[in-house]
Amino acid sequence: MNENAVEELVGRVGRLEDEAAIRRLVMSYGPAADAGLTSFAAGVWFEDGVYDWDGQGAPYEGNAAVDEMLQGDGHQGLIAAGVAHFSGPILVELEGDHATALNYSLVMRREEGRFYLWRVSAVRWDVERSGSTWRVRRRTNRLLDETGGGRELFGAALGELFGEGPR
Amino acid sequence: MNENAVEELVGRVGRLEDEAAIRRLVMSYGPAADAGLTSFAAGVWFEDGVYDWDGQGAPYEGNAAVDEMLQGDGHQGLIAAGVAHFSGPILVELEGDHATALNYSLVMRREEGRFYLWRVSAVRWDVERSGSTWRVRRRTNRLLDETGGGRELFGAALGELFGEGPR
Amino acid sequence: MNENAVEELVGRVGRLEDEAAIRRLVMSYGPAADAGLTSFAAGVWFEDGVYDWDGQGAPYEGNAAVDEMLQGDGHQGLIAAGVAHFSGPILVELEGDHATALNYSLVMRREEGRFYLWRVSAVRWDVERSGSTWRVRRRTNRLLDETGGGRELFGAALGELFGEGPR
Numbered sequence: 001m002n003e004n005a006v007e008e009l010v011g012r013v014g015r016l017e018d019e020a021a022i023r024r025l026v027m028s029y030g031p032a033a034d035a036g037l038t039s040f041a042a043g044v045w046f047e048d049g050v051y052d053w054d055g056q057g058a059p060y061e062g063n064a065a066v067d068e069m070l071q072g073d074g075h076q077g078l079i080a081a082g083v084a085h086f087s088g089p090i091l092v093e094l095e096g097d098h099a100t101a102l103n104y105s106l107v108m109r110r111e112e113g114r115f116y117l118w119r120v121s122a123v124r125w126d127v128e129r130s131g132s133t134w135r136v137r138r139r140t141n142r143l144l145d146e147t148g149g150g151r152e153l154f155g156a157a158l159g160e161l162f163g164e165g166p167r
Numbered sequence: 168m169n170e171n172a173v174e175e176l177v178g179r180v181g182r183l184e185d186e187a188a189i190r191r192l193v194m195s196y197g198p199a200a201d202a203g204l205t206s207f208a209a210g211v212w213f214e215d216g217v218y219d220w221d222g223q224g225a226p227y228e229g230n231a232a233v234d235e236m237l238q239g240d241g242h243q244g245l246i247a248a249g250v251a252h253f254s255g256p257i258l259v260e261l262e263g264d265h266a267t268a269l270n271y272s273l274v275m276r277r278e279e280g281r282f283y284l285w286r287v288s289a290v291r292w293d294v295e296r297s298g299s300t301w302r303v304r305r306r307t308n309r310l311l312d313e314t315g316g317g318r319e320l321f322g323a324a325l326g327e328l329f330g331e332g333p334r
Numbered sequence: 335m336n337e338n339a340v341e342e343l344v345g346r347v348g349r350l351e352d353e354a355a356i357r358r359l360v361m362s363y364g365p366a367a368d369a370g371l372t373s374f375a376a377g378v379w380f381e382d383g384v385y386d387w388d389g390q391g392a393p394y395e396g397n398a399a400v401d402e403m404l405q406g407d408g409h410q411g412l413i414a415a416g417v418a419h420f421s422g423p424i425l426v427e428l429e430g431d432h433a434t435a436l437n438y439s440l441v442m443r444r445e446e447g448r449f450y451l452w453r454v455s456a457v458r459w460d461v462e463r464s465g466s467t468w469r470v471r472r473r474t475n476r477l478l479d480e481t482g483g484g485r486e487l488f489g490a491a492l493g494e495l496f497g498e499g500p501r
């Protein structure tokens with residue numbers, strides 16, 4: 001019996017579990033935000049995590065600031081009218097206790113009895129292991145619009161994580 | 168060689184496989200429904216599974232009722248005009264032979280040569296192991312609109328599954 | 335200690351890793367295409383891979399042809415105005431060194447300061463193992479519109495991969 005084979009397997013399974021845990025973390029934000037569970041949604045971040053959501057105005061520094069934003073009139077008005085903070089599947093790159101995930105965020109709103117795409121963003125999640133789970137160190141959103149913000153976010157992150165091409 | 172280490176690993180791998188099987192189950196519905204493969208789509212449910220799709224009218228009780236709905240004029244008209252029953256990534260919580268998954272459902276339709284968002288829903292999937300695979304016991308959809316139905320579905324499910332915050 | 339148990343586990347973990355690698359491959363295309371990283375995006379395909387993207391005109395044969403298309407005025411105009419080539423979660427069926435994945439592709443564009451759904455497609459990815467990773471042999475897109483192209487793509491693929499019903 002090869003003890004090393006088992007040890008190697010433990011590492012491989014651990015990495016698959018890490019990826020699943022990060023997926024779970026990212027997929028927790030939208031339902032919690034749309035349900036108005038503000039401290040649950042903010043709990044996706046570390047206490048001193050950052051939500052740099054638009055490039056306009058200052059980022060939210062600390063999960064208490066995220067919670068406060070979600071309790072504010074802006075977000076509360078959205079959820080009263082109906083809103084979906086949808087997160088797409090993640091492209092994740094693990095590096096030990098750190099990981100970076102990229103995905104698309106679609107925010108859909110109601111208007112005259114119809115849903116429409118309000119914001120379509122490129123998102124970068126910088127996450128870190130926190131005990132047996134993971135938390136967000138920084139989430140950065142940039143619109144995929146004519147400003148080029150989303151384009152630059154995806155371009156810089158792909159270059160940094162993968163270099164010249166896909167793994 | 169640690170026999171327990173291998174046994175523990177078997178359990179961990181099994182849970183990852185369960186999550187993959189549930190993902191596959193959830194992701195089977197939309198393509199089958201949009202292709203008009205009505206019995207395939209209904210086969211995602213147990214024979215006596217329930218599709219509580221809107222809160223309006225009675226839920227579909229049994230997969231034969233789901234199949235019949237999909238064969239009906241309403242659904243057949245949608246697929247003739249072009250429709251996408253899109254399911255977003257799931258947030259899944261396993262508990263042995265049961266699991267609960269949450270996601271967003273977007274139904275997109277055609278109108279005057281354009282696609283639009285017809286329905287944007289919060290979805291809860293209650294699934295159970297069935298031999299070597301999984302099937303749906305109950306699927307519950309609620310619109311994320313001004314009625315608050317989707318908001319309440321997500322809020323109740325997150326509280327029940329995770330308590331105060333994300334895992 | 336059961337040597338066979340460990341060997342079986344190695345196979346199961348390998349299949350989970352394959353699924354993760356295919357997910358990563360599929361999720362790489364959109365961000366790279368939207369960032370204007372044309373050779374990165376084209377690198378998702380084998381050198382002689384095919385992108386049969388619409389059923390109109392000839393498919394792109396070879397990843398150099400995909401790269402050229404992405405460098406062309408059409409795609410470059412899209413990304414200057416803002417565009418999202420969003421890929422939904424995949425339904426994947428592994429068979430050794432080959433796999434087939436199905437998902438939805440949503441292409442969202444800007445118009446008068448708003449996002450709208452330009453194309454909603456059924457997608458089939460035929461992928462193959464390439465050393466320690468995977469690459470696309472053929473990607474086929476068909477619109478889920480009144481032509482029935484998307485409906486037929488999903489119907490044929492589900493029948494071929496799964497037969498009468500979901501796994």
